[in-house]
Amino acid sequence: MPKKPADKPFLTDIKTLRKRAREHIEQGAVTAGYTADRTVVIRLLNEALATEIVCVLRYKRHFFMASGITAQGVAQEFLQHANEEQAHADQIAQRIVQLGGAPNFSPDGMLTRSHAEYAEGDSLLDMIREDLVAERIAIDSYREMVAYLGSNDPTTRRMLEGILAMEEEHADDLVTLLEELA
Template identity: 50%
Template sequence: MPNQFELDVTKIRENARRQMEDGPVTPAYGGDPNPVIGILNDVLATEIVCYLRYSQNAITAAGIDRAQVAAEFQEHAAEELKHGLSAAERINQLGGVPDFDPATLARRAHTEYSAPESTDLNAMLRENLVAERIVIASYQEIVRWIGDADPTTRRLMEHILEEEEDHADDLVDLLGI
């Protein structure tokens, strides 16, 4: 082993006592949490918009496969809401304020929200697949940008990314493509 691991526990203890108001953000954090908070607020907006789209689609879907597709939309909606709340919790941990302002959600989201022009399942599936692909590409960039500076946020984003990839896979299966 080239380098021996050394930890100055005394210094860590002193810093922990001296900077308690910083909560979980320690000197080892690796940077300024404010840009991360901003990005997480955009993730929060994206996830809420996806939750709303999937929920609307689950309710209005029509056609022979409606029950199966609506159930999948409901499952995805619940997961999107969970993702948004996880991002909000992380924002709070970093000392920020989660932005749930309905007036700005759609503008801040990476995906778009538009009510479907029809109840056609195929059109809904395709629009949701496009949205998932946008989220996947965006979140991959966020994970790369975070790097090692904030392992907790990176792991959160990786977990959300994994579930978004599962959503895209589910939609591809339902579309038969």
């Protein structure tokens, strides 16, 4: 009588797991079970890295340039977002290395790799709007990356989902600031 799917073992047998773990050990965390196209994933992550770096720089500029009677609280929000975007960049760079790639921190081409733009804004409201536009771009970019990865790279997907959640929170913060200042 053939085995029913419910009788199929959940895990690969231990001997096979151990044998596969010894093959290509120089690839570290990337095992034979990794099914995503690493070249594409590393390219996408380097684009995300550039996006985060551009966002850090824009938020830092906005932090230092914020002026006016209502600027202090907004400036602190800009600084908090800059620090969180830097943490995202660090996570992404680490994941690129785990996948056997090299994070691209070169300033050459940073703006062409970045999905977001570096828009300075002339007033506090302009700065908030530009940051909100950048967050909305990041949200859509990360959403598409998450969908692309699916179950082929769950570690990268989960990392990007966490970053996506933070970008959505940033967008909510910025909308609230716009409402308060308008």
